[in-house]
Amino acid sequence: MRALLVVLLLLGGLAFAADRGAEALAEDRVAQLVAERGGLAGEPSVEIGGFPFLTQAIGGRYDEVRVSLSDADLGQPEGTRADVSLRGVQVALSDVLSGSVQEVPVEGIDGTATLPYALLADELGPGTTVTRDGEGLRVQRTVAVAGVSLPVTATGTVSLDGDTLVVDVDEASGAGVDLPGYLVDQVSDALDLRYRIPPLPFGLQVTGVAPADDGVRVQVEAVDTVLRG
Numbered sequence: 001m002r003a004l005l006v007v008l009l010l011l012g013g014l015a016f017a018a019d020r021g022a023e024a025l026a027e028d029r030v031a032q033l034v035a036e037r038g039g040l041a042g043e044p045s046v047e048i049g050g051f052p053f054l055t056q057a058i059g060g061r062y063d064e065v066r067v068s069l070s071d072a073d074l075g076q077p078e079g080t081r082a083d084v085s086l087r088g089v090q091v092a093l094s095d096v097l098s099g100s101v102q103e104v105p106v107e108g109i110d111g112t113a114t115l116p117y118a119l120l121a122d123e124l125g126p127g128t129t130v131t132r133d134g135e136g137l138r139v140q141r142t143v144a145v146a147g148v149s150l151p152v153t154a155t156g157t158v159s160l161d162g163d164t165l166v167v168d169v170d171e172a173s174g175a176g177v178d179l180p181g182y183l184v185d186q187v188s189d190a191l192d193l194r195y196r197i198p199p200l201p202f203g204l205q206v207t208g209v210a211p212a213d214d215g216v217r218v219q220v221e222a223v224d225t226v227l228r229g
Contacts, residue, residue: 060092063088069081069084078116087107123193136155159209206219
């Protein structure tokens with residue numbers, strides 16, 4: 001009985017090692033495939049979820065493929081990134097390994113893209129700083145008000161208008177002093193921002209935005225997508 005148990009444990013260990021080895025190889029190939037089909041500038045980090053992997057590979061359907069995209073992968077400014085999960089990815093392992101994949105049906109994709117605050121600050125002009133302020137944003141910049149250069153701090157909201165990120169400033173103060181209403185309007189106009197979110201890979205659509213510590217989180221999703229070359 002003990003010998004049989006040892007044999008079973010050994011076989012289980014070998015099966016586990018084979019499963020992990022096949023998964024590592026497939027992840028490399030899937031990363032190449034995702035980069036090609038997604039029109040990416042670089043090769044992303046890919047992790048295939050679910051266990052055991054081999055049963056998914058044999059069935060040609062992967063429960064979840066997690067993809068992490070850097071700014072280089074996306075061809076976007078420094079600090080931009082995206083983390084998405086592809087669910088129900090349908091592709092035969094033999095096609096992946098042979099490089100003969102023509103298209104990859106995906107049941108659904110969801111995740112987030114992050115637009116760094118430095119990117120939004122650059123859009124507003126030199127010397128601008130953008131940070132999180134609770135559920136909104138804080139914008140700091142020196143602006144010309146009534147012919148005078150004045151350090152201004154403003155707070156506002158972030159929202160989505162189609163595929164455009166909108167920063168709407170509604171409160172402003174200069175050097176710690178509340179500004180008159182007519183000057184607040186001038187400052188708000190100078191610090192308001194409309195930033196068109198660049199086209200995203202995999203047919204992703206933007207569904208919402210929210211401030212985070214390192215940038216604005218953009219929620220994205222797609223349903224019944226087919227990745228083609």
